Amino acid sequence: MSHVSSHSPHGQSPLRTVQVLGGGSAGSSAHxxxxxxxxxARGVRVTVCAPTEADRAYGFSGVGAQHVPVPRSSDPSSVSALRAACAEADLVHAHGLHAALRAALALSGRRVPLVVTWHTRADAEGARAHLLRLLERRVARAASVVLGTSSDLVDRARRRGARDARLAAVALPAQRPAAVALPAQRPPVEPTDPDRYRHKARAELGSTDRPLLMAVGSLDRQRGYDTLLDAARAWCRLDPVPLLVIAGEGPLRAVLQRRIEDEELPVRLIGRRDDITELLAAADLALLPSSWESRSVLAQEALHARVPLVATSVGGIPELVGDAAELVPYGDARALGDTVVRLLADPARQEELRERGTRQAATWPTEDETVAQVLSVYDELTQPRPLG
Structure with missing residues (x-):
């Protein structure tokens, strides 16, 4: 197979790439x-292999890619569908562990470069943890290059035997991931008058005359919401009592709701929303109590929106936010509660965090820089090697 530059000089045929998504988290789908x-836009031919619902939510076809429907990883027909889609590919780029495993199986016996982006870290316990390690090892060794979205993911890939692991440039996509959106609803409209929108959002949430705290993410174990509810007791004694709003849906909804009612906590679960960016901009503080994150979308949006952030010091968070957020240990409800109380009473510190957040956000890669990095990896892997 003749390898050509993606930039197609002198009429050469364009580079043919296949992007493989599994179930696809919101972050990886938007990426x-x-x-x-x-x-x-740079002349590369792109085929996206993903479940049909992912194309409906993210519109890969709408940006000029060809979409090939490939069922989720649990479906046995997915590897053969992938093999057919990759038949003409110069390079395959898989996003996430399960997508990467299927891509490696689909490419077995063929000398086609495989790039794998690790967007997040899978969690498992007991026998499943052993299986997960084997899966990570298989994927790391099958890849020509592993791109990790945070330094700890790059280190993890190296420990699992990756020949070449690098830090990925990953921009915050201009369009918010749809996991916390309802695809059928209209896209959020940019408010013409931010102050008016802020008042409207706060009135709707029941926070016109009290501080508004905001957390966003699926209601599952690793998000640390149990610690967040413990921490909420610390600000119950304030006057007025701040309101904590949690946007997202998930398996722990009923458990969290019961605790909120039983303990009379000043917390509202508002489910999935399509106006997260606007609601966040109306908040006084953003809270991120997770057990692990790589490049948290909430953290990035909070800093972009100049909303002071209190987050756990885990995974890629310290690297992402630098000195532009208050960091606390994971699972420490007292530290989280005390930090929120202290920050609400200190407008000067809030303003300092807003300024630092703006500076920190300016250091993150743009979408152009993200594409440029990926393209340079593709070129490196597909250019013919000089002999000798």
């Missing part, structure tokens, strides 16, 4: 849409 858009 693939952004990549597809940028690659197509």
């Amino acid at each position: 693939v849409r952004s990549l597809a858009s940028g690659l197509v």
